[in-house]
Amino acid sequence: MPVEEFVAGWISGALGLVLGHPFDTVKLLGFFKGMSFPIASIAVVNSVLFGVYSNTLLVLTATSHQERRAQPPSYTHIFLAGCTGGFLQAYCLAPFDLIKVRLQNQTEPMAQPGSPQPQYRGPVHCAASIFREEGYRGLFRGAWALMLRDTPTMGIYFITYEGLCRQYTPEGQNPSSATVLVAGGFAGIASWVAATPLDVIKSRMQMDGLRRRVYQGVLDCMVSSVRQEGLGVFFRGVTINSARAFPVNAVTFLSYEYLLRWWG
Numbered sequence: 364m365p366v367e368e369f370v371a372g373w374i375s376g377a378l379g380l381v382l383g384h385p386f387d388t389v390k391l392l393g394f395f396k397g398m399s400f401p402i403a404s405i406a407v408v409n410s411v412l413f414g415v416y417s418n419t420l421l422v423l424t425a426t427s428h429q430e431r432r433a434q435p436p437s438y439t440h441i442f443l444a445g446c447t448g449g450f451l452q453a454y455c456l457a458p459f460d461l462i463k464v465r466l467q468n469q470t471e472p473m474a475q476p477g478s479p480q481p482q483y484r485g486p487v488h489c490a491a492s493i494f495r496e497e498g499y500r501g502l503f504r505g506a507w508a509l510m511l512r513d514t515p516t517m518g519i520y521f522i523t524y525e526g527l528c529r530q531y532t533p534e535g536q537n538p539s540s541a542t543v544l545v546a547g548g549f550a551g552i553a554s555w556v557a558a559t560p561l562d563v564i565k566s567r568m569q570m571d572g573l574r575r576r577v578y579q580g581v582l583d584c585m586v587s588s589v590r591q592e593g594l595g596v597f598f599r600g601v602t603i604n605s606a607r608a609f610p611v612n613a614v615t616f617l618s619y620e621y622l623l624r625w626w627g
């Protein structure tokens with residue numbers, strides 16, 4: 364199994380994230396809260412995404428990353444490989460994302476003398492408390508919503524990226540840096556616009572259970588959110604998600620492509 368894609372995914376995910384973190388936190392509260400933890404986790408998750416995507420394409424089309432410019436895979440295969448990568452990365456992402464959401468929604472300062480102790484003192488303490496209070500399954504709270512969010516939208520992510528690259532690149536050639544940046548940026552936006560409704564639901568499920576359980580499941584959370592706040596609830600955060608998605612995914616795809624070309 365080729366592993367370069369996993370390594371390239373690892374590095375490119377970390378680079379993209381550094382850029383996106385302030386956007387990611389501003390939609391909650393508290394600017395640079397918890398920066399080191401997401402860097403480590405997103406690198407692992409991005410590595411699973413790109414590694415699984417590329418290896419699924421290898422199984423489906425019998426072409427390696429290097430051969431795919433000369434023999435481009437069909438959009439159906441790209442979509443299926445993207446969905447597979449999205450599904451598996453969501454599983455790895457679930458506990459990390461839960462911890463991130465819990466920490467970012469915590470409004471008490473992390474460590475200030477005299478102020479009340481926050482519920483979670485940091486990522487490790489947060490994971491341990493969730494495990495203690497809500498069990499192993501507690502660490503996967505909201506995981507279903509996350510898988511529903513990421514499986515189809517990662518298909519959209521890779522389709523948009525490939526589609527735009529092909530549109531602006533002469534046949535058989537590698538896309539230019541500018542093309543990769545723009546295609547990566549728009550892939551991020553397209554995927555996040557499609558993912559935002561389930562992103563809202565996912566975060567609510569992850570915060571549920573802190574004091575008492577409010578929602579019975581993903582569907583119940585959707586129905587009661589729409590009842591209380593109207594359909595607009597599904598678009599909450601779509602602008603900030605898109606503003607963050609462009610630079611993050613432009614850098615992610617650029618570093619991914621260049622690392623693979625460089626090794627390759």
Ligand SMILES: C[N+](C)(C)CCCC[C@H](N)C(=O)O
Pocket residue numbers: 376379409512513516517520551554555558608611612
């Ligand atoms: C599928 N979904 C839209 C959730 C994410 C797509 C882009 C993933 C990227 N690591 C980022 O954080 O932007």
